[in-house]
Amino acid sequence: MVIQAVHVPESAEAAVTYSARGAWIMGGGTVVMPLVNSGAAPATELVSLRRAGLGGVEVRDGVARIGAAATLAAVGEHPGLSFLRPALRTIASPTLRNQATVGGNLFVAQPYGDLAVCLLALDATCEIAGPDGRRDAPVADVLASGVGSGEVVVAVRAALPGPGVWHYHKAMRRRLNSAAIVTVAAVTRTADGVVTFSRIALGGVAPRPVRAVSAERLLRGRPLTHDVLTEAGEAAHGDIDPFDDAYASAWYRARVLPVHLRRALLP
Numbered sequence: 001m002v003i004q005a006v007h008v009p010e011s012a013e014a015a016v017t018y019s020a021r022g023a024w025i026m027g028g029g030t031v032v033m034p035l036v037n038s039g040a041a042p043a044t045e046l047v048s049l050r051r052a053g054l055g056g057v058e059v060r061d062g063v064a065r066i067g068a069a070a071t072l073a074a075v076g077e078h079p080g081l082s083f084l085r086p087a088l089r090t091i092a093s094p095t096l097r098n099q100a101t102v103g104g105n106l107f108v109a110q111p112y113g114d115l116a117v118c119l120l121a122l123d124a125t126c127e128i129a130g131p132d133g134r135r136d137a138p139v140a141d142v143l144a145s146g147v148g149s150g151e152v153v154v155a156v157r158a159a160l161p162g163p164g165v166w167h168y169h170k171a172m173r174r175r176l177n178s179a180a181i182v183t184v185a186a187v188t189r190t191a192d193g194v195v196t197f198s199r200i201a202l203g204g205v206a207p208r209p210v211r212a213v214s215a216e217r218l219l220r221g222r223p224l225t226h227d228v229l230t231e232a233g234e235a236a237h238g239d240i241d242p243f244d245d246a247y248a249s250a251w252y253r254a255r256v257l258p259v260h261l262r263r264a265l266l267p
């Protein structure tokens with residue numbers, strides 16, 4: 001379709017009004033604009049979130065609240081979110097990260113969505129504005145089912161993981177600026193040498209980021225050793241639905257998953 005209007009509202013509520021009328025939401029446009037330029041946009045109107053007041057990043061009392069229109073660069077620059085920097089550095093290029101937003105990262109199809117994998121591991125909450133008002137939803141639900149008609153994600157909230165419990169690893173064809181073969185993000189706590197809690201999210205191994213619940217179950221009460229993590233990686237095969245693309249085959253993704261789970265969790 002050919003775009004006939006681009007709206008740049010100054011509030012989330014105004015963005016919802018346009019979205020409810022069928023305009024396509026645009027954060028940074030790094031995914032939207034190529035589709036617009038190729039004539040593959042699903043709508044004739046765009047609604048940009050750039051001036052809707054959704055770009056703030058706050059960290060207070062151990063909780064981060066990140067506006068959906070905050071750029072990936074802004075998130076990476078925030079001193080309270082330095083644990084996310086290694087993950088953000090693996091996403092595209094600095095130019096893209098200056099443009100790409102947190103909200104947009106939740107809705108891109110695989111093999112992208114690396115920050116979304118982190119947000120799933122953090123068990124983040126999405127704040128959503130819609131024609132019927134505001135609501136909160138777990139990021140897991142938004143990744144699984146999207147948002148309703150006319151709804152816009154306005155922010156994500158997550159508790160900070162605390163020192164020593166956050167793990168991230170992205171396997172790529174190149175060292176930087178390449179799509180995921182496997183992305184692993186995890187919050188894992190240990191006491192007396194065994195795992196007491198783990199929340200593991202995987203990217204690149206299913207059409208959307210998924211929790212490795214089988215691996216989480218297997219790790220509980222066990223030490224974080226090479227052998228236990230290999231077992232957990234094998235168990236995680238029950239949680240994935242890998243695919244072929246230009247970067248790797250489904251077979252390869254499944255085969256190397258235990259290796260990358262181990263690399264993520266072993267210091």
Ligand SMILES: Cc1cc2nc3c(=O)[nH]c(=O)nc-3n(C[C@H](O)[C@H](O)[C@H](O)COP(=O)(O)OP(=O)(O)OC[C@H]3O[C@@H](n4cnc5c(N)ncnc54)[C@H](O)[C@@H]3O)c2cc1C
Nearest residue numbers: 027028029030031032092100101103104107112113114153
């Ligand atoms: C060359 C290149 C390399 C890339 N590499 C990576 C990578 O390594 N890792 C990675 O994760 N991604 C990658 N991406 C994908 C993309 O740039 C990022 O995922 C980015 O975060 C998308 O954000 P955006 O704001 O540009 O999304 P947009 O293009 O603005 O939007 C993407 C989708 O999200 C919807 N959307 C946006 N904001 C909201 C909102 N607040 N509420 C509801 N719906 C919304 C839009 O309607 C659209 O469907 C790459 C893209 C390119 C072009």
